[in-house]
Amino acid sequence: MRSCSKREADRKTFMEQVQESxxxxxxxxxxxxxxxxxxxxxxxxxxxxxxxxxxxxxxxxxxxxxxxxxxxxxxxxxxxxxxxxxxxxxxxxxxxxxxxxxxxxxxxxxxxxxxxxxxxxELASRGDLLEHINATSDRRECPGLEEEEARRLFRQIVSAVAHCHNVGIVHRDLKCENILLDERGFIKLTDFGFANRYSLKSSLMNTFCGSVAYTAPEILMCKKYNGELADLWSLGVILYAMVTGKLPFKERQPHKMLHVIKQGLSFRQPISPECQDLIQGLLQLKPGARLGLQQVATHRWMLPATSAIFQQALKAAGRDPEKPSAEGTWWLHAHPAPVPSTGSPQLGVLG
Missing domain, CATH: 3.30.200.20 (Phosphorylase Kinase; domain 1)
Structure with missing residues (x-):
């Protein structure tokens, strides 16, 4: 009887929403x-x-x-x-x-x-990144995405986060479930429910938010934190999940998660040294030691196909190709990489 009344209340609420829309x-x-x-x-x-x-x-x-x-x-x-x-x-x-x-x-x-x-x-009809990773893993009969596809997607994710930071917004809940794919295969960063604005790069925040598996250790330790640097940690977790089909650290309780993180990062399947280096650069325990978005954008794993042209452009501009600079972030904004269209992903659970 109670379930019937609940269904009737839900139906009434939905019809109100239909009319209001x-x-x-x-x-x-x-x-x-x-x-x-x-x-x-x-x-x-x-x-x-x-x-x-x-x-x-x-x-x-x-x-x-x-x-x-x-x-x-x-x-x-x-x-x-x-x-x-x-x-x-x-x-x-x-x-x-x-x-x-x-x-x-x-x-x-x-x-x-x-x-x-x-x-x-905006509608993103092909589901979220978690679903895509799981569906691709099942299709390949191998956990994770191929590095070439992971690179295309991750470049777009980094471009989106760089844009947010450039306009003074930190996301604070970056995870595979909050990254969608549209019908053309473009990444769409979504769910800004925990996002916040900041005016100074050195601004510190104290709200505990996000999912434990993707949350930076300084937040788990209940310390005041820099939102941009916390987002960088989450990017490292996302990239690890993309190329391995697994989360780097798995625990539900924050204090247990901290213990697991301090034990160090391990790679249980073949991943290129360049990709491992980028992930390790993002998943640094000390926030200030993490690679910045400019360094991520110019990392050798991110631009393998264009590295020669890119380095020549930097030299022509009188810049040191080995020195991180804003050009990397600019390049990502100017050249978001489309992803080839594939079938609709099925719901899965990242291990």
């Missing part, structure tokens, strides 16, 4: 494509009238040749007050601040009422 120019489908603690994400469609009203939306969807969007519905009436007053405004600010980058999910519009807040977002 229609009033704002969107057709909400029943296909749920994601969910969070206080939110659900549905596939939606922009009406022709909405496309005439919203230039940002129309311009982007015209290039995609469809009218599909992702509509994130946050139950602000049920969420804690701190979430509604602190984290949700930060998420919206971060999405607006990072507009427009090809590897960051776009926020087209927001509308709200006393019960709910709606975020109309």
């Amino acid at each position: 229609k009033e704002n120019g969107y057709l909400l489908s029943s296909r749920k494509i994601g969910s969070g603690a206080f939110s659900k994400v549905y596939l939606g469609y922009a009406t022709q009238e909405k496309l005439r009203q919203n230039y940002k939306l129309a311009s982007d969807l015209r290039s995609k040749r469809h009218s599909m969007v992702a509509i994130k519905i946050i139950s602000t009436a049920k969420a804690p007050l701190e979430y509604s007053r602190k984290f949700l405004p930060r998420e919206i600010h971060s999405l607006n601040a990072t507009y427009k980058h090809i590897n960051v999910v776009q926020l087209y519009e927001m509308y709200r009422n006393s019960k709910r807040t709606y975020l109309v977002l």
Whole structure:
């Protein structure tokens, strides 16, 4: 009896959401494509009238040749007050601040009422990076992605994070589940629920956030931390997961995770020395010892096919090719690498 009443309440809530979306120019489908603690994400469609009203939306969807969007519905009436007053405004600010980058999910519009807040977002229809790694591992009958594919994807991820940092946003929840792929195979960084702005590079933060498996050790130790350097640690975990199909450190409890991290990093399958060097450069226990994004962008594993041209360009500009510089980050922004289209990934669990 209780389950029947719950289903009826859910149906009523959904019909309210359909009506509210229609009033704002969107057709909400029943296909749920994601969910969070206080939110659900549905596939939606922009009406022709909405496309005439919203230039940002129309311009982007015209290039995609469809009218599909992702509509994130946050139950602000049920969420804690701190979430509604602190984290949700930060998420919206971060999405607006990072507009427009090809590897960051776009926020087209927001509308709200006393019960709910709606975020109309760019649709990334091929699922998340975790699903892609698991599906590819099954297809290859070998854990992880081939290094060539991992390189293409990781370059785009680094480009997205560099863009965020350049506009004063730290993500603080970088993980495979928060990296999506669109229908063209482009990476889309998403879920800025824990993101925060900063004005000084030396600014320190103290909010414990993120997933333990991807969280920097200084956060696990409950120390004040630099958000940019914490993001760099998470990038190292992501790259390790991409090329091995496994997480580098596995523990649920923060204090146990710290013990595992301090035991050191190990590679249990063949990975190129260059890739190992990049991962180790990011997964440094001391935050200041981690490779910066400029160094990551110019790392020899990142640019093997273009290294000769790139080094010649640096020499022609009077720069030392071995010295990390902003050119690497610029190159990534100017040349986001597309990923060849493959079949839709199936849900899996990274080991």
